[in-house]
Amino acid sequence: MSNAKKMRRNQRIGFAFLYAAATLTIVVILTIVLYIFIKGAPYISWEFLTSAPEGNGTEGGIFPMIVNTVLLVGLTLLFVTPVGIGAAIYMTEYAKQGFWVKLIRQATENLSAIPSIIFGLFGFIFFGKVLGLGWSLLNGALTAAIVVLPLIVRTAEEAILSVPQIYREGSLALGASRWQTIRKVVLPAATPGILSGVVLSIGRVVGETAALLFTLGSADRMATSVMDSARSLSLHVYILAHDGIGFDQVYATSTVLIVVVLILNLSAVFLTRKRRGQ
Amino acid sequence: MKIEVKELDMYYGDFQALQKINLQVESNSIMAFIGPSGCGKSTFLKTLNRMNDLIPGSRINGEVRIDGENIYEGDVDVIDLRRRVGMVFQKPNPFPMTVFDNIAYGPRIHGERKKEALEQIVIESLEQAALFEEVKDRLHKSALSLSGGQQQRLCIARVLAVKPEIVLMDEPTSALDPISTGRIEELITELKERYTIVIVTHNMQQAGRVSDRTAFFLMGDLIEEGDTDTIFHTPKNPKTEDYITGRFG
Numbered sequence: 001m002s003n004a005k006k007m008r009r010n011q012r013i014g015f016a017f018l019y020a021a022a023t024l025t026i027v028v029i030l031t032i033v034l035y036i037f038i039k040g041a042p043y044i045s046w047e048f049l050t051s052a053p054e055g056n057g058t059e060g061g062i063f064p065m066i067v068n069t070v071l072l073v074g075l076t077l078l079f080v081t082p083v084g085i086g087a088a089i090y091m092t093e094y095a096k097q098g099f100w101v102k103l104i105r106q107a108t109e110n111l112s113a114i115p116s117i118i119f120g121l122f123g124f125i126f127f128g129k130v131l132g133l134g135w136s137l138l139n140g141a142l143t144a145a146i147v148v149l150p151l152i153v154r155t156a157e158e159a160i161l162s163v164p165q166i167y168r169e170g171s172l173a174l175g176a177s178r179w180q181t182i183r184k185v186v187l188p189a190a191t192p193g194i195l196s197g198v199v200l201s202i203g204r205v206v207g208e209t210a211a212l213l214f215t216l217g218s219a220d221r222m223a224t225s226v227m228d229s230a231r232s233l234s235l236h237v238y239i240l241a242h243d244g245i246g247f248d249q250v251y252a253t254s255t256v257l258i259v260v261v262l263i264l265n266l267s268a269v270f271l272t273r274k275r276r277g278q
Numbered sequence: 279m280k281i282e283v284k285e286l287d288m289y290y291g292d293f294q295a296l297q298k299i300n301l302q303v304e305s306n307s308i309m310a311f312i313g314p315s316g317c318g319k320s321t322f323l324k325t326l327n328r329m330n331d332l333i334p335g336s337r338i339n340g341e342v343r344i345d346g347e348n349i350y351e352g353d354v355d356v357i358d359l360r361r362r363v364g365m366v367f368q369k370p371n372p373f374p375m376t377v378f379d380n381i382a383y384g385p386r387i388h389g390e391r392k393k394e395a396l397e398q399i400v401i402e403s404l405e406q407a408a409l410f411e412e413v414k415d416r417l418h419k420s421a422l423s424l425s426g427g428q429q430q431r432l433c434i435a436r437v438l439a440v441k442p443e444i445v446l447m448d449e450p451t452s453a454l455d456p457i458s459t460g461r462i463e464e465l466i467t468e469l470k471e472r473y474t475i476v477i478v479t480h481n482m483q484q485a486g487r488v489s490d491r492t493a494f495f496l497m498g499d500l501i502e503e504g505d506t507d508t509i510f511h512t513p514k515n516p517k518t519e520d521y522i523t524g525r526f527g
Contacts (some may be wrong), residue, residue: 166369172328173367175387
């Protein structure tokens with residue numbers, strides 16, 4: 001075989017492999033989503049979305065879980081965004097690039113590699129037992145905040161670093177202080193990127209189970225205070241599936257979850273595009 | 279004298295970027311700095327509003343006096359200094375906000391809150407920068423939608439809005455086309471009436487066209503400074519002559 005022919009044949013094999021890999025990825029994702037959809041969609045109704053569960057969740061709806069999820073997400077963001085964005089600003093704009101910044105960066109990287117059940121155990125023992133928060137919305141939110149902290153810090157850092165240096169110089173040369181420059185020029189320019197990290201974090205919290213099982217608790221009622229135990233949508237799926245009861249409810253709740261996460265991820269993509277000015 | 283520089287040395291770490299610079303700039307005049315890349319002219323410009331403070335490891339010896347006051351003395355307010363000594367950069371750098379907000383940025387950070395006052399400053403500054411007519415219907419559109427030349431005039435207007443006394447320009451036309459360059463040069467000569475201007479330029483014709491006096495830098499030394507005509511036609515130093523006639527650089 002001539003060399004050119006060989007090259008062409010290898011190329012064809014290479015492309016065929018890449019094509020197959022890409023197709024397989026899409027097929028796997030579509031199969032899962034469609035399977036859940038087909039099984040779950042028939043049971044979704046206005047009634048299902050707006051009523052409370054009955055018989056341990058084998059019947060009735062998921063309204064309390066929707067509310068609990070929203071509360072959990074809101075409370076988590078309340079804790080994690082100021083800390084995460086603050087840390088990112090500190091590391092990019094203030095800190096001398098050296099040992100400490102490297103250490104903090106390494107620590108956040110490592111934090112993101114820890115399985116979330118470990119955070120769950122930590123939350124259970126530290127927030128739950130030591131601080132006496134028990135199974136509660138507050139405990140769940142604090143634990144979830146730790147889970148998504150690395151994601152928030154990393155995306156915020158990237159967003160801040162991608163703000164051109166000439167904006168900072170322009171502001172400082174007008175007599176602005178560093179803080180004014182950060183607040184009025186750097187952060188607004190970095191906002192779309194920071195928001196896309198926040199949106200991804202919301203998705204992560206909505207989908208989290210292991211970290212919440214021992215911290216948020218599993219009461220299938222609507223939480224009325226931050227000290228109430230509160231089951232989120234994902235936990236609802238987990239608990240029903242685990243107990244082997246009400247599989248129609250499991251699929252229906254899963255469908256709702258998938259739609260929510262899909263919407264969140266698409267808005268993150270949209271925000272990232274906006275940042276690139278497309 | 280608006281600006282007086284005495285025996286100024288400047289270092290980046292161990293590297294000495296400027297050596298014993300002595301220079302004076304008169305009020306309401308235009309001073310051009312020329313010289314090959316890396317000769318220290320931009321570095322020197324940055325010492326005049328202490329933008330060099332932002333570079334880690336930079337330090338200076340000597341004096342830079344503005345209206346007789348040494349700007350490197352301990353109690354000098356850098357923020358007020360940078361308001362009085364504005365700077366226009368090589369690449370137009372409007373902030374990603376509206377035309378209006380770009381100009382109002384400086385006055386706002388210095389405490390101006392009243393809407394009418396801000397509007398007046400914005401209009402005046404744009405007029406002074408010969409940009410008002412072109413953008414008056416687009417004040418609330420993004421500044422990034424303007425052309426490169428318009429963006430640079432916007433940056434000049436943004437500097438003028440904080441009512442500076444001195445305007446430093448670091449190769450302000452190097453990223454622009456010839457027509458935009460011409461307009462900026464015209465603008466610079468008009469601004470002389472109200473401001474003292476120091477311009478760094480790579481383009482010797484530009485120095486010849488706009489400046490009253492010219493200073494030639496080489497390897498961190500100020501080789502020669504004088505009347506622009508003299509520098510270009512009868513320079514005293516043979517190095518200046520070699521550069522002017524294009525033998526190097």
